Amino acid sequence: MKAVYLTGLREMELRQAPTPNLAEPHDVLLRINTLGVCGSDIHYYTQGKIGSQVVAFPQILGHEFAATVVKVGAEVKSLHPGQRVAIDPLVACGECDQCRAGRKHTCRRQKFLGNPGQLPGALVEYLVMPADCCSLVPDSLSDDEAALVEPLSIGVYAAQMAQLGPGARVGVLGSGPIGLCTLLAARALAQQAAVYATDLVEERLAVARACGAAWTGNPQRENVVAAINRLEPLGLDVVFECAGEQVTLDQGIELLKPGGALLIIGIPEVDRVSFNINLMRRKELRILNVRRQNHCVEHAIELIASGRVDVRPMVTHHFRLEETARAFELVSARSDGIVKAIIRISPAG
Numbered sequence: 001m002k003a004v005y006l007t008g009l010r011e012m013e014l015r016q017a018p019t020p021n022l023a024e025p026h027d028v029l030l031r032i033n034t035l036g037v038c039g040s041d042i043h044y045y046t047q048g049k050i051g052s053q054v055v056a057f058p059q060i061l062g063h064e065f066a067a068t069v070v071k072v073g074a075e076v077k078s079l080h081p082g083q084r085v086a087i088d089p090l091v092a093c094g095e096c097d098q099c100r101a102g103r104k105h106t107c108r109r110q111k112f113l114g115n116p117g118q119l120p121g122a123l124v125e126y127l128v129m130p131a132d133c134c135s136l137v138p139d140s141l142s143d144d145e146a147a148l149v150e151p152l153s154i155g156v157y158a159a160q161m162a163q164l165g166p167g168a169r170v171g172v173l174g175s176g177p178i179g180l181c182t183l184l185a186a187r188a189l190a191q192q193a194a195v196y197a198t199d200l201v202e203e204r205l206a207v208a209r210a211c212g213a214a215w216t217g218n219p220q221r222e223n224v225v226a227a228i229n230r231l232e233p234l235g236l237d238v239v240f241e242c243a244g245e246q247v248t249l250d251q252g253i254e255l256l257k258p259g260g261a262l263l264i265i266g267i268p269e270v271d272r273v274s275f276n277i278n279l280m281r282r283k284e285l286r287i288l289n290v291r292r293q294n295h296c297v298e299h300a301i302e303l304i305a306s307g308r309v310d311v312r313p314m315v316t317h318h319f320r321l322e323e324t325a326r327a328f329e330l331v332s333a334r335s336d337g338i339v340k341a342i343i344r345i346s347p348a349g
């Protein structure tokens with residue numbers, strides 16, 4: 001089969017690889033239809049690492065995808081060949097204290113697709129996964145939408161964690177795909193939520209407006225904190241930090257009302273950040289870290305299938321597997337108005 005390897009920093013190579021065999025009774029063999037390029041893939045592409053996770057080249061990236069079931073193991077009753085699925089790319093051990101507590105996303109022996117030293121990624125034609133990681137998608141969902149279930153599930157998880165009430169005033173700082181998914185989930189989960197979205201890239205702000213943002217602002221053009229304060233003089237209930245930058249963490253602390261919550265979803269490139277502890281203390285802010293998602297895949301599928309969330313405005317570009325290098329280059333440069341890049345892997349996809 002064809003596979004795309006990251007062979008060095010900013011170097012991708014299409015190679016032949018052995019097609020995997022179904023060996024375990026609880027596994028399924030999948031044909032990958034479409035794959036979304038994720039910000040974390042880009043970290044590995046440009047830096048070769050995220051924190052302590054360091055790539056040993058060559059490495060196959062990719063974990064956001066839609067697939068068709070080709071074969072199922074002897075013990076798999078829930079899935080059949082020909083069915084289409086969305087994926088939870090985390091394989092949990094099922095036995096540790098975290099798994100037993102229902103926190104498989106912080107499983108102590110977890111393996112994540114496309115993470116160094118864990119599991120190979122999905123920039124391939126065929127992949128074997130545990131059936132537990134696969135969720136059926138209805139025919140009404142396109143392969144693009146099914147590939148976006150994974151990032152949307154992160155937005156759903158973050159919005160649930162924020163416990164947004166009706167009419168919540170919400171900030172989304174950083175309107176890349178995860179910020180946009182959080183915006184969509186916040187609007188779907190909290191009636192009449194008003195979302196204030198920021199980004200440095202104008203095209204992303206246009207997509208944020210298409211996704212229902214009440215207001216968008218570019219910090220390169222205006223003081224976004226002052227602008228949001230004018231519209232919301234009491235401050236925001238919740239800020240989702242989706243950029244992984246010191247400046248957006250600072251903006252979040254400033255924008256929140258007393259008792260508000262800052263949810264950190266962005267992945268910083270540095271190991272340490274700082275907070276204005278006096279401001280945080282005086283407002284008694286809550287700081288919550290979001291690690292991927294937990295049990296939100298089905299909810300994300302249902303939100304798209306029911307029409308309550310429309311992820312399609314995020315998809316700006318399509319590529320073939322052979323064009324993966326170009327897709328990664330555009331996403332890392334944030335050029336050509338790119339928001340979500342989708343790679344079509346199976347010709348029928």
Ligand SMILES: [Zn+2]
Nearest residue numbers: 038039040064
């Ligand atoms: Zn991702």
Ligand SMILES: [Zn+2]
Nearest residue numbers: 093096099107
């Ligand atoms: Zn575990």
